[in-house]
Amino acid sequence: MRHILVIGAGKSTGVLLDYLKEKSETHQLFITVGDKDIDQALRLTQGHKNCEAIALDVFNAADRKTQIEKADIVVSMLPARFHIEVAKDCLKLEKNMVTASYVSKEMQELHDDVVKKGLVFMNEIGVDPGIDHMSAMQVIDKIKKQGGKMLLFESFTGGLVAPEHDDNLWNYKFTWNPRNVVTAGQGGAAKFIQEGTYKYIPYNRLFRRTEFLDVEGYGRFEAYANRNSLHYREIYGLDDVLTLYRGTMRRVGFSRAWNMFVQLGMTDDTYVMEGSENMSYRDFVNSFLPYSPTDSVELKMRNELKIDQDDIMWDKLLELDLFSSTKMISLKNATPAQILQYILQDSWTLEKGEKDMIVMYHKFGYELDGERKQIDSTMVCLGEGDYKTAMAKTVGLPVAIATLKILDKEITNPGVQIPICSSVYEPILKELESYDIRFRESETNYLGYNPIHR
Numbered sequence: 001m002r003h004i005l006v007i008g009a010g011k012s013t014g015v016l017l018d019y020l021k022e023k024s025e026t027h028q029l030f031i032t033v034g035d036k037d038i039d040q041a042l043r044l045t046q047g048h049k050n051c052e053a054i055a056l057d058v059f060n061a062a063d064r065k066t067q068i069e070k071a072d073i074v075v076s077m078l079p080a081r082f083h084i085e086v087a088k089d090c091l092k093l094e095k096n097m098v099t100a101s102y103v104s105k106e107m108q109e110l111h112d113d114v115v116k117k118g119l120v121f122m123n124e125i126g127v128d129p130g131i132d133h134m135s136a137m138q139v140i141d142k143i144k145k146q147g148g149k150m151l152l153f154e155s156f157t158g159g160l161v162a163p164e165h166d167d168n169l170w171n172y173k174f175t176w177n178p179r180n181v182v183t184a185g186q187g188g189a190a191k192f193i194q195e196g197t198y199k200y201i202p203y204n205r206l207f208r209r210t211e212f213l214d215v216e217g218y219g220r221f222e223a224y225a226n227r228n229s230l231h232y233r234e235i236y237g238l239d240d241v242l243t244l245y246r247g248t249m250r251r252v253g254f255s256r257a258w259n260m261f262v263q264l265g266m267t268d269d270t271y272v273m274e275g276s277e278n279m280s281y282r283d284f285v286n287s288f289l290p291y292s293p294t295d296s297v298e299l300k301m302r303n304e305l306k307i308d309q310d311d312i313m314w315d316k317l318l319e320l321d322l323f324s325s326t327k328m329i330s331l332k333n334a335t336p337a338q339i340l341q342y343i344l345q346d347s348w349t350l351e352k353g354e355k356d357m358i359v360m361y362h363k364f365g366y367e368l369d370g371e372r373k374q375i376d377s378t379m380v381c382l383g384e385g386d387y388k389t390a391m392a393k394t395v396g397l398p399v400a401i402a403t404l405k406i407l408d409k410e411i412t413n414p415g416v417q418i419p420i421c422s423s424v425y426e427p428i429l430k431e432l433e434s435y436d437i438r439f440r441e442s443e444t445n446y447l448g449y450n451p452i453h454r
Contacts, residue, residue: 003032003072004032004403004407005070006031006075007067007074007075007076007078007086008058009040010078011389014387015396016399017033017044017045020403021048024050029050031050032052032053036058037055058086065093074090074098075097076097087107090121091117098122098406099122099399102124103123108416110416115414120415121416122406122424123416124419126398127391127398128157130394131379131437134398135425140153140236147369149368152364153243153362153363153364154243154362155245156248156361158360159357160249161175161350163218163357164355166251168348169312171254173350175389178341178348179338183337185224188203189202189203190228190229191227192229194242195242201225204262204263206224207256208256215380221251221361222254223249235418249359260313264305265288266340272333273333273335276331277334280324280328281324282323284329286300298323301317302314320347327343352385355384355389356382357383358391360378366446372445373444374445374447377439377440377441379437381393381394381436381437393437397435411423
């Protein structure tokens with residue numbers, strides 16, 4: 001039996017394990033799942049004969065090394081900041097490694113040594129990053145092989161609630177890490193290139209500079225810019241492209257509403273609020289409003305945001321119980337962002353049985369034989385409820401498929417890498433189609449810059 005060590009029994013690990021367990025007999029696999037919470041690992045292994053659950057604290061260096069040494073390949077499903085310690089052990093013990101996270105500076109610095117030892121450290125093999133890389137490169141490479149010149153590449157991804165459970169005014173529920181939603185876009189201006197001109201959107205304007213997207217069968221969405229689209233020019237071989245833009249998808253109206261929190265300062269994560277553990281929701285809101293001995297918190301809020309009582313924006317705020325004086329914030333020394341997250345989780349947490357969806361949309365503008373064309377490529381993945389969420393499927397399945405293909409020596413190119421080579425993305429995308437994760441393409445004439453955008 002070949003031994004796979006999976007470190008971390010989080011939200012996507014269940015789908016990953018289902019895949020590996022299904023393949024365990026035909027591919028001679030034995031899977032060890034290690035987590036600090038052994039009960040969580042036991043829930044995922046479910047007593048399968050080719051699995052075992054162990055208690056594993058990633059900060060216990062001796063135990064970590066012992067388990068890695070037993071493995072033929074290591075899958076780290078830990079939070080991104082913890083991968084590096086696992087990676088250093090894998091390098092020293094000459095084990096291949098797979099993660100779904102972005103390549104950190106520390107991980108990239110291991111590249112030369114990983115190559116020297118002939119190891120594969122595959123990163124960014126989830127959904128975004130991951131499926132976005134693979135599906136984009138498949139079309140970009142196809143265009144280039146035909147002799148086409150890339151003019152535009154835009155890419156958008158959204159983790160959203162499935163239509164049948166889209167039942168609040170925000171058309172949104174948390175389907176992944178709520179903290180990432182609350183702090184999205186912070187840390188500098190969003191950067192991209194539009195028709196050959198560099199563009200920058202500061203955080204205070206980010207949610208008012210959106211683009212509309214239509215996905216057949218699922219209606220209209222909007223997208224706001226990700227922080228640094230320019231990072232992908234070299235990675236995707238698009239150094240001469242005129243337009244390069246990556247963004248996050250939401251239902252129309254979300255960004256305008258979210259901008260209310262941004263303008264008030266409720267998404268700030270740089271300071272703590274004194275006495276936060278004794279605040280009500282109403283107290284929290286009032287902290288950001290001018291003092292008035294006579295005006296209510298509601299009236300001050302409407303005046304500050306310049307919204308009318310019959311505006312849908314006001315209804316969205318009311319729906320969150322923001323003005324409740326009985327709902328308390330039980331967080332000590334919390335930042336505004338942490339408190340806002342706490343309040344939103346009260347309303348936006350998926351209930352048992354509720355489903356999510358992943359939506360991805362790529363635009364490719366190119367010139368071939370004197371004609372300008374545009375390819376629109378879309379993917380929608382629906383969750384099945386409970387642990388088989390769309391997010392878990394689109395993260396866990398690519399990780400699992402890549403792990404097995406590295407183990408089977410179908411992926412052998414060494415180094416710290418992401419899935420942008422055809423030898424990696426072709427077989428993985430093909431297998432994902434059998435799980436109904438597939439892209440649908442349409443081609444039209446390329447019209448270039450649309451002045452209503454951005």
